[in-house]
Amino acid sequence: MNDDELMSGVRDAFEILDPVPPHVLAAARASIAWRTASATLAELEHDRPVRAAAGVRGAAGRTLTFTCPGSTVEIEIAEDGRHREITGRLVPPRAAVVEVRHRDLPPDGVTAHAEAAGLFCVPRVPEGLVSLVFRLEDGSSIVTSWIHL
Template sequence: MNDDELMSGVRDAFEILDPVPADVLAAARASIAWRTPSAALAELTRDRTGRAAAGVRGAAGRTLTFACPGSTVEIEVAEHGRHREITGRLVPSSAADVQVRHRDLPPGGITARAEPAGLFCVPGVPQGLVSLVFRLEDGSSIVTSWIRL
């Protein structure tokens, strides 16, 4: 028996005794569809939860900053029950298509438009893990790291 035959037997045993759950396979396949290979990855650099001012109704928002070489994405997240509203801006200012990626959303996610000043608002985002994709007018893209909202 050679190495390939041995590995084939081990693989078969795991498929029978401990198969990969269907939802894990679906998430893995969906992650391939979410790839944006040429995009700049903006990593989370700051995560602050604000406090509501005395006498002000509602919860305070959460402020997050993502940075990559040459660009910064600043967002504020407001809770509305099970959904979130994301408002933010791109620095330097630029118009862009904004897409919110979430495992419970269809492949196109929720989309919005950042105006030329770089400001955008995306309402109705489900709670959970999300990532934002910005497709700028010059053809470049920025993708934020995944965060839990």
């Protein structure tokens, strides 16, 4: 028995005794589809809770900062029941199409527009794992790392 035959036997045993659940396979395939070629990854640098001011209605939220070479993405997340509202800005300011990626959203996600000042707002984002894609006017893209809302 050579190595390939041994590995094939081990693979068959695992498929029978402990198969990968279908939802895990679906998530793995979807993650490949979510890949944005030639995008710059903006990694999470700060994640700070924000407390609601005394006497002001509304739940506490979070402020997150993502950075990549030459750009910063600052967002605030406010809770609204089972949904979240994401507001933020691109630094340096520039216009972009903002796409929210989430496993419970359609493949195109939810989109919004960042104005020339870099400001944007995306209402009614379901809680869960989320990544933002910024498609800039020059054809480049910035993608944030995944965060849990």
